[in-house]
Amino acid sequence: MSILVIAEHDNISLKAETLKTVNAAQKIGGDITLLVTGFNCQNVVDAASKVNGVSKVLVADNAAYEHQLAENVSLLVTELAGDFEHILATALTTGKNFMPRVAALLDVAQISDIIDVESSDTFVRPIYAGNAIATVQSLDNKKVITVRTTGFDAVATDGNAEIINLDTVTDAGISSHVSDELTVSERPDLGAASVVISGGRGMQNGDNFKLLDGIADKLGAAIGASRAAVDAGFVPNDMQVGQTGKIVAPDLYIAVGISGAIQHLAGMKDSKVIVAINKDPEAPIFQVADYGIVADLFDALPELESKL
Amino acid sequence: MKVLVPIKRVIDYNVKVRVKPDHSNVDLANTKMAINPFCEIAVEEAVRLKEAGVATEIIAISIGDKSCQEQLRTALALGADRAIQIDTDESLDALNIAKLLQKVVEEEQPQLVILGKQSIDSDNNQTGQMLAALTGMPQGTFASVVKVDGDKVNVTREVDGGLQTVALNLPAIVTTDLRLNEPRYASLPNIMKAKRKPLVVKPAADFGLNLTARTKLLKVTPPAERQAGIVVESIDELVEKLKNEAKVIS
Numbered sequence: 001m002s003i004l005v006i007a008e009h010d011n012i013s014l015k016a017e018t019l020k021t022v023n024a025a026q027k028i029g030g031d032i033t034l035l036v037t038g039f040n041c042q043n044v045v046d047a048a049s050k051v052n053g054v055s056k057v058l059v060a061d062n063a064a065y066e067h068q069l070a071e072n073v074s075l076l077v078t079e080l081a082g083d084f085e086h087i088l089a090t091a092l093t094t095g096k097n098f099m100p101r102v103a104a105l106l107d108v109a110q111i112s113d114i115i116d117v118e119s120s121d122t123f124v125r126p127i128y129a130g131n132a133i134a135t136v137q138s139l140d141n142k143k144v145i146t147v148r149t150t151g152f153d154a155v156a157t158d159g160n161a162e163i164i165n166l167d168t169v170t171d172a173g174i175s176s177h178v179s180d181e182l183t184v185s186e187r188p189d190l191g192a193a194s195v196v197i198s199g200g201r202g203m204q205n206g207d208n209f210k211l212l213d214g215i216a217d218k219l220g221a222a223i224g225a226s227r228a229a230v231d232a233g234f235v236p237n238d239m240q241v242g243q244t245g246k247i248v249a250p251d252l253y254i255a256v257g258i259s260g261a262i263q264h265l266a267g268m269k270d271s272k273v274i275v276a277i278n279k280d281p282e283a284p285i286f287q288v289a290d291y292g293i294v295a296d297l298f299d300a301l302p303e304l305e306s307k308l
Numbered sequence: 309m310k311v312l313v314p315i316k317r318v319i320d321y322n323v324k325v326r327v328k329p330d331h332s333n334v335d336l337a338n339t340k341m342a343i344n345p346f347c348e349i350a351v352e353e354a355v356r357l358k359e360a361g362v363a364t365e366i367i368a369i370s371i372g373d374k375s376c377q378e379q380l381r382t383a384l385a386l387g388a389d390r391a392i393q394i395d396t397d398e399s400l401d402a403l404n405i406a407k408l409l410q411k412v413v414e415e416e417q418p419q420l421v422i423l424g425k426q427s428i429d430s431d432n433n434q435t436g437q438m439l440a441a442l443t444g445m446p447q448g449t450f451a452s453v454v455k456v457d458g459d460k461v462n463v464t465r466e467v468d469g470g471l472q473t474v475a476l477n478l479p480a481i482v483t484t485d486l487r488l489n490e491p492r493y494a495s496l497p498n499i500m501k502a503k504r505k506p507l508v509v510k511p512a513a514d515f516g517l518n519l520t521a522r523t524k525l526l527k528v529t530p531p532a533e534r535q536a537g538i539v540v541e542s543i544d545e546l547v548e549k550l551k552n553e554a555k556v557i558s
Contacts, residue, residue, distance in 0.1 A: 010469070067472070067474075069474065070437065070440075070449070071440075071446050071447070074441065092468050093450060093467040093468045094468070096433050096450075097437065097447070097449050098437070100402070100432075100433070100435075100436075100438045100441070101437045101438065101441040101447070102441075103403065103441075104403060104406060104437070104438035104439075104441035104442050105441050107403075108403070108522060109401050109402070109522035109523050110403075110432070110434050110438075111523065112431070112433055112434060113431065125431075126531070127334075127429065127528070128319070128334060128429055128431070129428060129431065130531055131324060131325045131530075131531065132325055132327050132334050132528050132529070132530065132531065133528065133530070133531050134525060134527070134528050135525075135526040135529075136524070136525055137523065137524040138523055139521070139522050139523060139524060140522050172446070174444075174445070174446040175446035175447075175474055175475065175476045177472070177473075177474055177475075178462060178473040178474060178475050179472075179473045180469070180470065180471070180472050180473075181470050181472075181473075182469040182471075183469060183470045191468075195557075227486065230487070231486070231487065236470060236471075237452065237471070237485075237487060238466070238467070238468060238469055238470045238471075243431070244425075244426070244485070244486060246468070251556045252554075262324065269534055272554075272556065273556045274534075275550070281539075286536060286539070287534075287536045288534045289536065289537055290537035290538075291537055291539075291540055291546055291549055291554070292537065292538070292539045292540070293540050293541075293542075293543070293546055294539060304543050304546070304547070307543055307544065307547050308557070
């Protein structure tokens with residue numbers, strides 16, 4: 001069997017999540033090809049060629065793919081699909097955008113957000129915001145799958161895959177990129193950080209999120225937020241951890257002023273160790289926390305920072 | 309311009325779902341059902357486009373048995389002009405839903421189709437993108453701003469790194485994210501009026517499509533329960549536990 005994995009990147013670096021998606025491909029079993037679609041993305045291609053378990057890296061380096069427009073990327077993947085039984089992408093916003101388009105063009109179902117592989121056609125995925133776990137069998141001859149990376153470990157990066165440049169350019173010509181407003185941060189990505197500290201409605205305003213900075217600096221942590229904090233306009237959407245935001249599973253997750261709504265828990269409950277800081281002893285977050293402290297966050301955060 | 313809004317009947321988001329003891333599926337018997345929250349945002353966006361003079365007609369559509377007429381009436385009460393129920397007792401895959409919607413798009417010729425980005429039951433996040441592929445339309449998924457501008461629509465999308473704005477040729481598909489708008493509540497007079505708005509029922513079998521299931525649900529289990537831990541008394545104790553017991557900081 002042969003498997004195509006579509007690399008997740010920003011034209012500059014290969015996202016760590018791709019290494020986990022390749023692990024999912026290894027669990028399915030077969031010859032793994034990595035596809036890099038982008039523009040001026042040589043660094044990504046170099047990194048991709050070192051991913052363990054990958055035999056070939058296909059490269060489509062063209063302006064048409066610079067912004068990963070689903071209309072263009074899906075046409076390319078569909079064109080390449082003939083050689084593969086499985087097509088995998090990471091279940092981040094890019095993969096979620098173009099993969100169902102690929103599936104429909106191939107006239108097959110998509111299995112979204114798998115967290116485990118039972119066999120080459122049977123996969124495990126959360127439904128109902130993670131309140132139930134479904135085991136699903138694909139009846140199609142081609143499987144189009146997105147991978148939730150919290151379910152898989154990263155593969156190593158000491159491989160040496162063959163790099164093949166593709167000539168085909170698929171530009172649907174029906175959409176164009178206008179602008180990006182990307183959050184610039186020195187901190188690690190939420191999805192890749194081993195420590196995440198998140199603030200909720202209890203933070204009261206956006207300024208108070210600065211209280212998390214010192215702790216995040218000391219722990220090398222990414223900073224996240226609950227939906228309530230994002231909806232209230234405290235912080236931008238890309239910080240949201242939860243069912244419809246980012247799904248994270250770091251070694252340490254610190255929830256500050258977060259009550260623990262179902263949809264937030266769905267985004268972080270697979271973290272190894274969870275710490276909750278909340279002044280309400282009845283907050284549901286304490287039911288999933290390994291260590292809870294009932295305290296006013298405005299007292300607890302400066303003290304925690306000073307003692308780390 | 310005509311706007312089509314496909315909506316889904318799902319478990320009310322406040323209700324905690326239970327898995328059946330035989331692990332065949334979740335138990336939805338006697339459960340409170342509602343319009344999927346992302347679909348509600350889609351209806352609201354269409355209504356705002358109509359109020360802004362951009363949209364001229366809003367058609368709500370749902371695929372399911374007779375019970376989904378309840379959610380179509382909700383959409384009508386929120387401001388949709390007419391509704392279509394595609395009648396089926398089957399629980400269809402997203403691809404088959406998209407194929408049925410494609411037929412309706414061919415018939416109705418909307419300039420814009422607005423859908424929720426995902427339903428809170430199956431959590432697939434597929435239907436809008438699949439419909440876009442089948443109709444050959446561009447897609448603006450996870451939208452937080454939608455602006456129609458002549459023969460294009462600009463969609464600002466919530467992406468991992470922040471926000472991305474794309475320009476799409478019309479007709480186009482938009483899927484909604486949480487912060488696109490805050491849906492209104494239907495007023496009592498509008499709920500009454502909605503009862504008289506047209507709702508057409510079309511059997512799924514009449515579309516001449518092969519709607520065979522492409523996936524098989526083998527089992528549904530409850531997630532591993534996380535055990536509640538301990539409440540520590542002080543920050544000192546917390547730091548000590550994280551260092552020496554959990555060993556996640558040094």
